Amino acid sequence: MSAAFAAFAAFDQLATMVALVGSDGRCLQANSALENLMGISRRTLMRSSLVDWVADPTQLRETLHLVARNEVATSRFDALLHRQPAGSAELPVHVIVNQTDWPGCVLVELIVIEQQIRLDREERTHGLAQANKELVRNLAHEIKNPLGGIRGAAQLLAMEVTSKELTEYTQVIIHEADRLQALVDRLLAPHRRPHVVADVNIHEVCERVRSLIQAEFPRGLEVVRDYDASIPEFRGDREQLIQAVLNIAQNATQALAGSAPPDTDAPFHGRIARGDAQLVLRTRVARQVTFGRQRFRLALELHIEDNGPGVPEDIRDRIFHPLVSGREGGSGLGLTLAQTFVQQHQGTIECDSVPGRTVFKILIPLP
Incomplete structure (x- = not known):
């Protein structure tokens, strides 16, 4: 015994x-x-x-x-x-x-x-994310190959035609081919970009995002910093983390700036125009955190919180899926890329959203 x-x-x-x-x-x-x-x-x-x-x-x-x-x-x-x-x-x-x-x-x-339940959800999310990445990558390659031929043919056609009206048509083809090319490049970005590992200070990441957001919205939006200065540096890709946090923050500001749907009373829309919009960047240390089936003694907990209208209920369970957007004209790639970059740091993203308060929580293991 x-x-x-x-x-x-x-x-x-x-x-x-x-x-x-x-x-x-x-x-x-x-x-x-x-x-x-x-x-x-x-x-x-x-x-x-x-x-x-x-x-x-x-x-x-x-x-x-x-x-x-x-x-x-x-x-x-x-x-x-x-x-x-x-x-x-x-x-x-x-x-x-x-x-x-x-x-x-x-x-x-x-x-x-x-x-x-959380572990099961994380495993399902991770598996789905992997499947989505493979699907998107394969689809992007399939689109990319004929797209170059379409654009090239339109350029040759533009050189031959003399009619102004026909020239405008060829320019439409070229313009739309370029737009699709830009979309494909964004789909392939996480797979092309090398993972540049160095010491990362999460507050430098947050400050970079804060400066970009405030440059875009100098009035009407208060960006609140609530940092835990004791958080140590960790090994990671600074540019990827900036992009991940920026994508989430930009989604928040777009929701805060958006207009209310017609014939509805939506007090959380258009808050930037009213001057009462708020975005909070909060860092904390979480202890004894489990990602998947692995336990970590310490983890970075980064909250990106806004007082906007919240994530639409019909897409709340699918917001990290590619090409899913709650905004008209949105590409639906921002959160997908954010999730990919965070997962490359062995981390996870969670979302808790109700009208008036949306929190995206990024968790990344610390040394």
């Missing part, structure tokens, strides 16, 4: 709650995550039964006996955990019970359901 206790020390490095229990539920070992989330000391946990901490202990008790007797190798179910101090809200968890190599011992893993 001492070997089991020695091996269990490694579980203190996990973000999920883990306990080594007997078949009767008696807690033999608990990791630091369980200790912290339950709000009680490890010593107290080890003087009690894990069964006592579950709101409805019947399923856990039966599962522990089944796994300990080798009738099933593993089992999963959802449960509610009591927490300290008394009266605290019960914690919904996903319970995984596994066999161990130590006689009479069962390993119980408890994953907070909100965390599990």
Whole structure:
């Protein structure tokens, strides 16, 4: 049994709650995550039964006996955990019970359901982003090849025709081919641009974005800086991060500057013209953050917040998809590129939006 206790020390490095229990539920070992989330000391946990901490202990008790007797190798179910101090809200968890190599011992893993949902969403988002990047890249190449031929043919035709009206038509073809070429170049930009890694100060990135935004909107927009000066530098591509933050900030300012839809009372539109628009750049340090299945001790948390009308509800779940835009005439590439650049830094982007408050949160691991 001492070997089991020695091996269990490694579980203190996990973000999920883990306990080594007997078949009767008696807690033999608990990791630091369980200790912290339950709000009680490890010593107290080890003087009690894990069964006592579950709101409805019947399923856990039966599962522990089944796994300990080798009738099933593993089992999963959802449960509610009591927490300290008394009266605290019960914690919904996903319970995984596994066999161990130590006689009479069962390993119980408890994953907070909100965390599990977030992890599943991140995995789906990452997989979808990868599929979208491949689709966009292949589509862009397929468009690019004939586009050059169309433009070249229009130029040759323009040299042959003498009619002013026909010349105007050829110029329309050339102009539209150039516009499509620019769109294709933007689609391919993340795949062409080399990842230039150097020390990055996130506040230099934010200040660069702030200066660009205020140059575009010198009046009517207040840009609030709320920085944590203790955030260390990290290795990354400064230009990519500037572009990512700028794309999000520009989306916000376009929403703040936009006019209200006809026949509606939309108090959050046109705020720049009214002079009460606000954009907040906020940096913080997040601790013990999990991206996908990897845990990081520290992470940069950058909030880009505005008091605009919010992301339209019908596209809220698709805003990072390519060519999806909530603005007439928008390319729908700004957030896609921002997500690509942040993912290249092992990070994620999340969005929380309601009318009057939209927050994009960028998370990037720190050394």
